[in-house]
Amino acid sequence: MSLLVFSAVILAALLHALWNALLKAQPDKYAGAFAVSLGGVPLGLACLAYAGLPAVESWPYVVSSAIIHTFYFLCLLNAYRAADFTQVYPIARGAAPVFTALASGALLGEVLSPLQATAVAIIACGVMSLVFAGRGGKSLSASGLCWALATSAIIATYSLNDGAGARLAGNSFAFYGASATLNAILMAIYFALRQPAALRNCFTVGRRSLLIGGPVSFIAYALVTWAFAHAPIAMVSALREVSIVFAVLIGTFVLHEKMDWRRILSSFVTLTGVVLMRVAR
Template structure:
């Protein structure tokens, strides 16, 4: 993995943690999630004026990606309604690189050397260990952990689909922009049916999340989609999930969530995996 791709994906990880914190900290998480997803659409429409449309051969991947992103957003939303950012986010993000790596090696014929495989296992293992985190009352939040793991399955699925689709499309930015628009339409329909006041609230109280959260989320995943075309999908997915480090810092210092030894050790383990991945061939 080149230095440019490495630095770009780390930057995307920071942005990803930031918009997740916005959703988690919102009083109405459905409105916050809707604002982020709908916030993609103005940028995506603007981008399509300057980049080519994706190749027709990538359309099945585009359609599947739209559905998978929507499923991910619904389960992530439910997870945040149940558990802490510093528990939900790591489990959801940490399970994804392990699933992607396993599928890439067994089904796509991708070759990962020993160091790359070890780095992915360390990152995933360090993050998933946060399933051991207990709530403030000392009880394990098993429901949040299960929802977060399901979210991780969606993340792994859309990562693989988007990575393959972006390569086939011939334009990673055009591919993701079309995906963002389709995803935004689905979210708009969902909100209009499930929460009739949500769209109105987004236009008033949710404007800051729409603008800043939507922009951060779009830029973050646009970078990742490009990175999928520059390096193995499994490596990009694993590195992107180092966003747990930034989510932990945001959760502790801004959302005032508890910091304990498990969280510290898990974060350190994740950083070790990221360093190992950077210096792998």
């Protein structure tokens, strides 16, 4: 993995942690989720204006990407309703690289070297171990675990779909610009039918997610989509999950949550995998 791709994915991980922290702080999670989706539309349209429409052969992936990301938002919201953020997020993000690595080999023919596979496994273990650094060993409910694993499977699905689509699109930013715009339309339709208050509240209680979270989220995943086109999808998927380490740091130094030895150890394991990922061939 080149230094440029590596740096882009690390930046994306930081931005991902930031917009998730904003969403977590929203009193109305439905309004916050829609606000994040809607807030990325101006940048999506700007990408389309600059790069043009993605290649015709990539449009099935564009449509499926928008649909999968809609399910991702809805699944993530249910996971946060069923369990704590510090339990759901590490499982959802930590298991995804393993699913992605297995599926990318079987479906896309991407075979990682032993060192690359080891780096993916170390990052996944480090991220998932953060679930045990929660609030005094509070148990995870069965529904919370199921929603978290379902979210993880969806992350792996959109990673594979978007990686393949970005490579066919001719321009990864055109691909994600189209996908993000369509996703916002699908989210609007869903909330209009199921949670109409979210459409109104996204401009009031969800304003911060709309104005900050949406653009930050768009930039974060636009960088990841670009990286998918320039490096093995499994490696990019694993590296971006370093976002949980940034989330822990934000929680400690910004939100003043307690940093205990378990979180420090988990973060160290994850960063070990990150270093190995950088040098792996």
